Amino acid sequence: MAPDTSSPFKLALISMPWSIFNRPSIQLGTLKAFMEREMNCQVDAFHPYLDVANAISTETYRRISGNSWAGEALFAPLLFPEQKEKARELFFSVLSRKKPQVPDFDKLVSTIDKTCSIWIDSIKWNQYDLIGFSVCFNQLFPSLYAANQLKKTLPGVSVVFGGSSCTGQIGLSLLHHFPEIDYVVDGEGEKSLHSLCRTLNNRTSLSSKQNSVLRPGGLVEKTEEITDINELPYPDYKPYFQEMAQIFSKEPFIPTLPLEFSRGCWWNKCSFCNLNLQWERYRMKNAGRMEKETTHFMQQFECLNFSFTDNALPLKQADNYFKAIASKRIDISFFAEIRAIGQPERLKLYNQGGLSTVQVGVESLSNSLLQKMVKGTTVIDNIAVMKLCSENGIQVEGNLITEFPTTTEAEIQETLVNLEFVLPYHPLSPAAFFLGHGSPIHRDGRAFGISALLPHHKIKKLFPPHYHNSLEQLTKGYRGDRKLQHLLWKPVYQKIEQWQNFHDMRTDKKTAPLQYRDGGTFLIIRQEQPPGQPLQHRLRGLSRKIYLFCHTPQSISNILQQFKSLKEESLISFISELSQKRLMFRDNDKALSLAVHQTLQET
Template sequence: MPIKTTSELRLGLAAMPWSIFNRPSLQLGALKSYVERNDDARADTFHIYLPVAAAIGIDWYSRIARSGWAGEALFAPLLFPEMKDPAGNLFYESLADENAPLPDFEEMVGRIEESCTAWLSATDLGKYRLFGFSVCFFQLLPSLYLARRIKKTWPDLPIVFGGSSCSGAVGLSLFNHFPEIDYLVDGEGEEALTRLCRFIAGDVDSLPANVRSRQPSAHKVISKDISTEKVILGDLPYPDYAPYFEEMSRLFPRLPFIPTLPVEFSRGCWWNKCTFCNLNLQWQNYRLKQGERMVEEILHLARTHESLRFTFADNALPPHEADLFFDRIAAAGLDLDFFAEIRAITEPKRLRLYRRGGLRTVQVGIEALSSSLLKKMAKGTTVMDSIAALKMCSESAILLEGNLITEFPTTTEEEIAETLINLEYVFPFSPLQAAIFFLGYGSPVHNRAGQFSIRAILPHAKNRKLLPKDLLQSMTMLMHDYRGDRRYQHRLWQPVTEKIKVWQEFHRQRKKNQPHPLHYMDGRTFLIIRQERRTGAPLLHRLRGLSRKIYLFCGEPRKSEEILQAFPAVTAPALAKFLADMSTKLLMFLENDRVLSLAVRHDREV
């Protein structure tokens, strides 16, 4: 049973740039609710990215936040003045692709420093007994910088770091290198922070094993290792976003703007096998909320903040509970708008249900368009799954965003050839982004480097522009470079990178109200397919009788034997000939014994 404390401990919690400007911090909202639920502390949350955005302008802020590295570069000279020049170079390189004028690096650094100084002078930190930073992607240098400044004025105020960038050996390394950090939470935050508050209040005399401390005596009595005691997601209080809204209206009183609210359906990943992935270092067990509970939380947050736009922070939505959730939320009749990351879904019915429930944008883990490469990545999907997901999302009016990982170690020429062929089939659908493989600390590729031709693991080239050499040499960071087949992979992947650019350009040039590049219109006895091409006039194909029926039947992936069963009048050789012909014309995609028609209905909902 949790020990109850009567202390009036005041806790400050901060989220630094480069969190997305139009969202409150899920971590801050969740921790505040949790520690306040049992009166363990009173938590004030500070979204310090808001005053920074006000200081440099929302447009610049958003551009820099999108880039990630450019944001870290702006804080590097504030922490390590000797890194000013390389950090400036990294800043300009990271924004160079955007095809727009670049802001002046030094001026930006100056404005950020001033905004942090102004925040420090306007905030009475003396009333806090503990101050915490939630540190996720690209928030490391900003958090270290503010922690250092706080320590200068308030040397006795204990500082705690936690978040996805503080797990395992990476967290330990941070703790060992930066004396500003008094405590570090490794893994899940709610219970660890609660116990730390009780420890500081003097209500308990020991810390759980997953809270690092500079006081060796803090771990002297551990009755139970609470790092193994995971919270039940369904029991968590709803996140408290009220302070974000107050800060927003104070800093941007005239901004006509309704934030997107982050929510959490599950923790960890139910698949958790992809060889390039290190997203789950923070979570040890996969857990999820029931669909019903998720509905209640969404309705509560929508009512409280009069917002209808939500983003799921999950690595991948839990499939079964998501079905229940979207079914119930569709019935609630609100015009909701959700973003979620999902694994490839190939059932049209399911995607239509999700769309009716308000799912408008998805990030799908496509990653590769070669079957053997997908196996090397342990993605658990096939090329057919990926192409079907692209088609089904397009047909359900769900915007699909996804990546193709390029330069994956040990890729072969055959896998590149297969990728180039398969790219032809996906041209009609929303283009993917090319994402160059990076070696993530703790990922299976990192742990089994030899299997992926990796001979040596090195500091990431971009981190070399941010951190002094001696510090970087001895630190464990989340991202790495490596020595192996990198140069070879870079050369090998060039044609794919070029083709992805052509794909993106093809869609960029199309007008929003143009019909889908590959669509069909059904005349009941015949079918007309209109197929746009990269060059030249569109092609028109007419399918009659059985050909029409088979094409419509294969609107979702079908096995050849299913088609033969459904259409006994068709012989196997005739079917094979028809499918081969449709595949050559890029109207159907074939993989082993599965087949998918690629054209989408002209009158689909848009």
């Protein structure tokens, strides 16, 4: 085939604040590599969040980017000056509870405005055929602001929005309300963006087959996705590193690199979840490809910290992947989101392969709430994964969803009791329920007592009134039992705070608060409890054997089958006694030992 010597289509891709500053944007990296492979196209990727992080300090940036609303509130007055007071109110209300002192809102707005203006002025935008914004978590106001500024100086430039915050009706609604957006890519980016660029390059009009590219009055209908994501090129992170070297030349840092093992979620049933709206199907890369991709990035950029962007790791492929990484004997470290994994060997292998921190979808410590959430897990599964991760040196991060609609007093009591059993493990954070656009509860809220959908009260502080009822937003307000839930959950918030304080106050963080040492015929359990001296418990003979057997959740019938001489009555009484002491957990017909093996934890 003769080489294409015509001048390339020029595409600018932008990721605005509040992307995590020490990571390149995987969306920009993926699209740049794909577009440059598929057509005669030059893609320039821009990460102005680096400029903003440098201007306001990385510490302040980290704090703001960790909150869903604070960053949007800082850009709201730049787009709608009349919203400044309300945006300031929102900013302080979402950040004020945490130390250190909240930064000055007005000063931040002015610094951000100045920094973004300097950045916009530094680029010759009229060289681009299309300017694209990747709009995901916390990037809506910053992207609207930048698009608005660009259109003011260059009204003829074409602007496209895409990303998880522009899916379906929300994308259409953005198009209708903001003339600075010419197109929205709805759903997976690669093929739709390619199709749009080809059309603009050929100066033809969009065909009816391009309905995943929305334009005012367009239909919401998706074109096909990438069938096999193994065929995608590696994301191109070079522009991020070039910008970082320039902006942070005096204080260089070593970034964490994002990796994508899979798209979508193999479970995809949770009633509160809207994380998978942009995907039609669940797809994954194979372990070999993933390993090569990781090695490539490690060698190209000399980084050892990686973060999987997956909603839930694909377990079978992950088994082979971590096995291969473990065999390399390198000091690599991964963060990943997982569903509750109950197999100790698997967690051990993952940790040997570098998995150091996980976000586990625990969500609740009440069985009936877990059923309402359609998590497909039980409380004992959740406690087991917290214990097994702790034992295998994997830090667990995660949330407990609070104020879930229709929560009963009995479910609150169950949660409060079960919180006492997880005291030895790394504390979770409370996350108040929000109604995500497109989630099963949003689509049919009646079963959850939701009688009407309303504009979200925080969104109302950011947008002027004439947007409130017509603009579709990612987070919805609703009429239901919100006030009641807020009251009901107060004791849970207090108990979680006590849990966090217990861990903060511990001086020896290397040892687990509940651990055992095995003497072969007996074992000694050491149990820290607030307040006072640690307790010591000794289990001998059969008691020791039962305790070790319940390392993972075991049914009563399983235990009886294992220890044939054991009477059911004695077993139940043993488990009850140890549960009262918070050394075991019993959930219906299953039991779990709670102490972690000290020797394992030290290796």
